Amino acid sequence: MDQGDELFTVKRSATGLGLFAIKRIPRGKKIVEYTGPCVPNEEVEKSNGKYFFGVNKRWSIDGSGRDNIARYINHSCAPNAEAIINRDRVWIWSKKTIQPGEEIAYDYGKEYFEGIIKDIGCKCAKCSHSTHSHRNGSRNGSK
Numbered sequence: 001m002d003q004g005d006e007l008f009t010v011k012r013s014a015t016g017l018g019l020f021a022i023k024r025i026p027r028g029k030k031i032v033e034y035t036g037p038c039v040p041n042e043e044v045e046k047s048n049g050k051y052f053f054g055v056n057k058r059w060s061i062d063g064s065g066r067d068n069i070a071r072y073i074n075h076s077c078a079p080n081a082e083a084i085i086n087r088d089r090v091w092i093w094s095k096k097t098i099q100p101g102e103e104i105a106y107d108y109g110k111e112y113f114e115g116i117i118k119d120i121g122c123k124c125a126k127c128s129h130s131t132h133s134h135r136n137g138s139r140n141g142s143k
């Protein structure tokens with residue numbers, strides 16, 4: 001863990017809390033690990049949790065714990081970071097140089113987008129100008 005060498009902080013963003021760079025983060029750097037207990041995917045499917053990160057066919061990480069800083073990272077359709085799964089661990093890496101003050105965001109992937117984001121409207125920087133939906137659904141919508 002890169003403690004003492006803080007690259008980011010949790011701050012209020014347009015959509016709630018978000019993770020923001022406080023130092024310049026060069027491209028291709030490990031930023032933070034997405035941490036939490038592993039749960040079987042059958043359980044994930046029965047749950048309405050929003051913080052599961054699928055790592056393979058069988059398992060997901062339940063990232064809802066407060067110590068999982070990576071859960072504050074918002075989705076973006078034009079991300080500056082990406083989540084890379086290596087074995088059963090997930091790290092968020094910078095995809096490009098991130099300047100201090102910039103929000104760190106990655107693409108949550110098609111499944112999450114269609115299951116959750118699409119219903120409430122994407123509020124990422126790229127999409128926010130075209131957002132016209134203000135519904136407050138937080139549940140996994142029916143597909």
Ligand SMILES: [Zn+2]
Pocket residue numbers: 076077078122123124125126127128
């Ligand atoms: Zn978007």
